[in-house]
Amino acid sequence: MTEEQRAPLPAFPDGFLWGTATASYQIEGAADEDGRGPSIWDTFCALPGKVVGGDTGAVACDHYHRWAEDVALMAELGVGGYRFSIAWPRVQPGGRGPVNTRGMAFYDQLVDALCEQQIVPMATLFHWDSPQPIEDAGGWLARDTAERFAEYAAVVADTLADRVQHWVTLNEPVVHMLLGYATGVHAPGKALLVDALPVAHNLLFGHGLALQALRARGAQSVGITNNYSPAWPATGQAEDVASAAAFDVLYNRLFTDPLLHGAYPEELAGTFDTHLPDRHHADLGVISAPIDFLGVNYYNPTKLCAPSADSALPFELSPIDGFPTTSFGWPVVPDGLRELLVGLAERYGERLPPIYITENGCSYDDQPTGGGRVVDDPERIAYLDGHLRALCATMSTGVDVRGYFVWSLLDNFEWAEGYSKRFGLVHVDYATQTRTPKASFHWYHDVISR
Numbered sequence: 428m429t430e431e432q433r434a435p436l437p438a439f440p441d442g443f444l445w446g447t448a449t450a451s452y453q454i455e456g457a458a459d460e461d462g463r464g465p466s467i468w469d470t471f472c473a474l475p476g477k478v479v480g481g482d483t484g485a486v487a488c489d490h491y492h493r494w495a496e497d498v499a500l501m502a503e504l505g506v507g508g509y510r511f512s513i514a515w516p517r518v519q520p521g522g523r524g525p526v527n528t529r530g531m532a533f534y535d536q537l538v539d540a541l542c543e544q545q546i547v548p549m550a551t552l553f554h555w556d557s558p559q560p561i562e563d564a565g566g567w568l569a570r571d572t573a574e575r576f577a578e579y580a581a582v583v584a585d586t587l588a589d590r591v592q593h594w595v596t597l598n599e600p601v602v603h604m605l606l607g608y609a610t611g612v613h614a615p616g617k618a619l620l621v622d623a624l625p626v627a628h629n630l631l632f633g634h635g636l637a638l639q640a641l642r643a644r645g646a647q648s649v650g651i652t653n654n655y656s657p658a659w660p661a662t663g664q665a666e667d668v669a670s671a672a673a674f675d676v677l678y679n680r681l682f683t684d685p686l687l688h689g690a691y692p693e694e695l696a697g698t699f700d701t702h703l704p705d706r707h708h709a710d711l712g713v714i715s716a717p718i719d720f721l722g723v724n725y726y727n728p729t730k731l732c733a734p735s736a737d738s739a740l741p742f743e744l745s746p747i748d749g750f751p752t753t754s755f756g757w758p759v760v761p762d763g764l765r766e767l768l769v770g771l772a773e774r775y776g777e778r779l780p781p782i783y784i785t786e787n788g789c790s791y792d793d794q795p796t797g798g799g800r801v802v803d804d805p806e807r808i809a810y811l812d813g814h815l816r817a818l819c820a821t822m823s824t825g826v827d828v829r830g831y832f833v834w835s836l837l838d839n840f841e842w843a844e845g846y847s848k849r850f851g852l853v854h855v856d857y858a859t860q861t862r863t864p865k866a867s868f869h870w871y872h873d874v875i876s877r
């Protein structure tokens with residue numbers, strides 16, 4: 428530990444919401460139970476070579492059966508908030524139509540248990556696990572999916588809007604578009620490159636319609652979460668600077684400009700307009716309806732250089748040296764959090780709503796010692812400590828951040844990486860489903876109680 432980490436963290440404002448986050452497909456398991464329908468991730472995981480080790484989310488952390496133990500862990504941790512996601516295929520197995528009451532009952536009891544522990548529920552409606560029938564009908568390439576999504580939002584709100592305090596419509600639409608539809612690294616595994624762009628518009632339109640549906644059912648606090656990554660040019664040369672700017676437009680602004688400015692970045696005019704329905708301008712009013720908060724997920728910055736001649740993209744990724752890395756190889760750059768928050772405040776000014784950091788965390792190959800009772804994860808403590816210091820410094824300059832959610836409560840199914848990456852404050856032994864709080868869990872508990 429450095430001298431800085433030994434010093435107590437600076438104070439956060441009263442009412443700051445300390446939380447932790449998970450997502451349905453990554454922890455629930457019980458893929459065939461209580462009428463749940465197939466999701467695109469069930470389909471994707473069954474394809475050879477798509478997920479490390481052939482892993483699937485069929486059992487995951489078995490949270491569907493162990494939710495009470497997991498809520499008890501959160502109570503022990505002392506968090507004031509829990510961000511979880513709802514599996515659309517559990518609620519509407521075919522992606523449309525009446526609610527599957529057995530699936531909905533799972534979330535109903537979870538939310539009750541959270542409220543009993545005075546843990547504020549923050550529910551994400553879409554964390555990438557579309558019902559397979561929705562994908563079969565075109566998925567997010569189809570405008571109709573936005574309408575179906577709003578219908579699903581309404582069904583969920585009918586049951587939960589009286590107790591869920593914060594709603595996140597979509598998780599990281601940019602990642603779902605890029606990895607799910609442009610490169611095919613995630614479900615639904617489509618590698619459409621630039622032809623994936625309609626997905627952006629349909630996701631945004633789905634967000635706007637879902638926002639209306641939630642508000643009509645009394646939801647008080649509705650937002651959307653995206654992933655942001657400061658774009659660093661590899662050198663000061665004009666081509667690298669232009670590449671970083673192009674990445675910034677695609678990654679950081681494509682979804683946030685329409686939400687907060689009511690327009691797509693003008694740099695995309697031409698490329699983008701030709702990929703969208705003519706009426707997309709008319710949808711911008713729905714898309715840019717005021718939100719109550721912006722969810723920010725931050726993991727690391729991205730370095731860009733000029734693309735090679737045959738590249739389909741206007742940039743190429745370049746390694747970031749000189750920083751420690753996580754087991755994913757991601758550079759640990761706490762100041763990137765400050766950089767992106769200041770960038771958002773400068774770009775959107777008064778239109779920027781209050782922010783929640785809805786994810787921040789790191790993967791390390793944590794293993795139990797001491798007969799299985801101890802999991803030492805000093806790197807995670809250093810990571811979280813550094814990011815919280817950066818956050819506090821940024822807040823002191825006037826950026827309005829209301830809460831922070833560590834990704835993740837539990838080690839879990841890390842998408843295409845299967846179970847090979849551990850992000851949890853709590854270690855999960857997947858063979859026995861034993862949960863062991865890591866040292867970072869106890870550290871975070873102390874941060875919260877101070």
Ligand code: BGC
Pocket residue numbers: 450453598599602654724786834841850
């Ligand atoms: C996603 C999580 C994921 C985490 C770590 C975020 O992009 O929302 O589902 O596990 O990053 O990769």
